[in-house]
Amino acid sequence: MVHKKKVHEKRKEYVCGHCGKKFVRKPNLLLHQKTVHEGRKDFACDKCEKKFSQKGNLLSHHRTIMHATSAGRNSEVNQICRGTK
Ligand SMILES: [Zn+2]
Numbered sequence: 001m002v003h004k005k006k007v008h009e010k011r012k013e014y015v016c017g018h019c020g021k022k023f024v025r026k027p028n029l030l031l032h033q034k035t036v037h038e039g040r041k042d043f044a045c046d047k048c049e050k051k052f053s054q055k056g057n058l059l060s061h062h063r064t065i066m067h068a069t070s071a072g073r074n075s076e077v078n079q080i081c082r083g084t085k
């Protein structure tokens, strides 16, 4: 008797068509494709020319020494946070 074992649990997987990387959640795949394969950088710093692919990178960029003194206590930072929610 041949008993087929379930190798994989039935689980949603989103595979990147470019590199074959797998993601459990679709938004993660889309973000991966956008940033890694399309080179999209949607989060631009308004204090300098820098652009970032992820919001977290931009936010941490704002906290760097470059902007900490000028933008750190500026109310504009709060506006940016609301604007790019
Ligand atoms: Zn990929």
Ligand SMILES: [Zn+2]
Binding pocket: 045, 046, 047, 048, 049, 050, 061, 067
């Ligand atoms: Zn900047």
